[in-house]
Amino acid sequence: MNIKTLFFGITADLVQNSELQISVDENSSVANFKLMLKGKFPQLENLNSYAIAVNEEYAEDALTLKNGDIVAIIPPVSGG
Numbered sequence: 001m002n003i004k005t006l007f008f009g010i011t012a013d014l015v016q017n018s019e020l021q022i023s024v025d026e027n028s029s030v031a032n033f034k035l036m037l038k039g040k041f042p043q044l045e046n047l048n049s050y051a052i053a054v055n056e057e058y059a060e061d062a063l064t065l066k067n068g069d070i071v072a073i074i075p076p077v078s079g080g
Contacts, residue, residue, distance in 0.1 A: 001025075001065070001068075002023055003023075003067075003068075004019065005019065005021070005022045005070075006071070007073050011050060011075050015043070028065050029062055030061045033052070033071065034052065051073075051074040052071060052072070055069055
């Protein structure tokens, strides 16, 4: 199934793209998706953490993805 993946901030720089269509197995969870991302983009290993949002809502690792979901990869943010 296809997942539209949006990268923000440093994650976009690391994968050299702000948006990709990524194919995942049926019944993949957010946790599976994270592992797949790190395998496909080893440079993401350099980040201590990042949040995942699915269809504009923060998602837990156990959430099962569906075909056509939009997943956002959100790096840690600091401000002043």
